[in-house]
Amino acid sequence: MTYRAGWIHYTNVAPILDSLVLPDGVTAITGVPTQMNAALMSGEVDIANISAVEFIRNAHMLEALPDFSVAVLGPVYSVNLFHTRPLKELRRIALTAQSAMSVALLEVLLRERGLCPKLERAEGEAEDLLAAGYDGVLRIGDSALREWYQVVGPLGDTQTMTTLPSTGRGITVTDLACEWFDLTGHPFTFAVWAYRKDNPPPPELVQAMREARRDGLGHLAQVAQRHAGALGLPPRVVQHYLWNFRYHLEAPDRLGLRQFASKAVPGHAPLCFGKRPG
Ligand SMILES: C=C(O[C@@H]1C=C(C(=O)O)C=C[C@H]1O)C(=O)O
Missing domain, CATH: 3.40.190.10 (Periplasmic binding protein-like II)
Known part of the structure; x- marks a missing residue:
């Protein structure tokens, strides 16, 4: 059976998506955040990087990957x-x-x-x-x-x-x-990678995403160079923009996420994350 992914295609996800090789049996569509939020909730896709608030609002049915985020501490620029x-x-x-x-x-x-x-x-x-x-x-x-x-x-x-x-x-x-x-004084987590609790991604997909992120972050200058032309921005601006993100949903990012959740969606269900690797 096919597992369907939905990716927000903004440049800030390029360090993860550019090198991603989808395993056999996984397909992907792309769109803007509200489209990916809707695609996940309607069942059109099985996993998507979605607006963190959509994850919080639907915390009773969704789980997020434990180590993927689009977060920043301080400015985001976009x-x-x-x-x-x-x-x-x-x-x-x-x-x-x-x-x-x-x-x-x-x-x-x-x-x-x-x-x-x-x-x-x-x-x-x-x-x-x-x-x-x-x-x-x-x-x-x-x-x-x-x-x-x-x-x-x-x-x-x-x-x-x-x-x-x-x-x-x-x-x-x-x-x-x-x-x-x-x-x-906390980071702000804009996006998490979420899926229905009863439909987690195949481990090979998550493994491929981790490898792609390692490759992208290890070659950030090239990633920036590749996207600078389409953005119409100097490569060094794009490189700064990208290295400023926190892509690993670490403890401070979760803290920021929880704090935002309590302010924006009081009474939300507990936030669930998959098991951390290793
Ligand atoms: C930082 C950004 O984060 C994005 C903003 C989102 C939103 O506003 O709903 C959703 C996903 C994020 O990847 C951005 O794209 O500028």
Whole structure:
């Protein structure tokens, strides 16, 4: 019988996916986070890297791989609120339909600050939406990374990603993972690899994923080089973007995940993870 995988195809998963050789009997489709969330929940796929909030909301029926995550401690660069007035003055924010996690994170962060702007779905470039009357725009993934760099770049020879300003062209970019770190001091876990409790992945698939990740992280400069052209970004920016991720769902990432879960989905079922290897 075939085991079906669903992969979010953003560049931040390239260090795992680029070298992945699917074992016999495993097929894969790709899409944006909300598509993969829906594909897992409808049974169209058997395993997917999904928005961590979807995993939390469905914790009664899902389990996650014990050692895979898309997490960061501090900035992420690709989960961005673009805004033209101070956060506490925002009245109307455009959300992307691609994301569940960043929307849930934004809701938590706004609530912590006692803010309640109107949140609406609207697609398009952040700058266009700001020009069209939104005073905040939430974007994720490759397009958010690209738009972040358009606003705060370019990166000079002596600059690092961390010395770039967070404003440009009249726009401020608030990195939501940084906001989470300021609030909690913990990593933020955006995605986990989840499956139904009664339908775990074949061990050969997980083994192949671990090997692919080892290869990808060991050749990060090449991975960055491969994706820089399509992103329209300098390879060193893409390389920094990638080495900044935490891909192993370690104890601090689980701590951040649990803390987020208690704030975003109070009363959720216990979070279940498969057995750690070794
Ligand atoms: C950091 C990111 O994480 C992604 C964001 C997600 C979401 O917002 O629902 C889901 C999966 C993550 O891989 C990103 O793509 O920018």
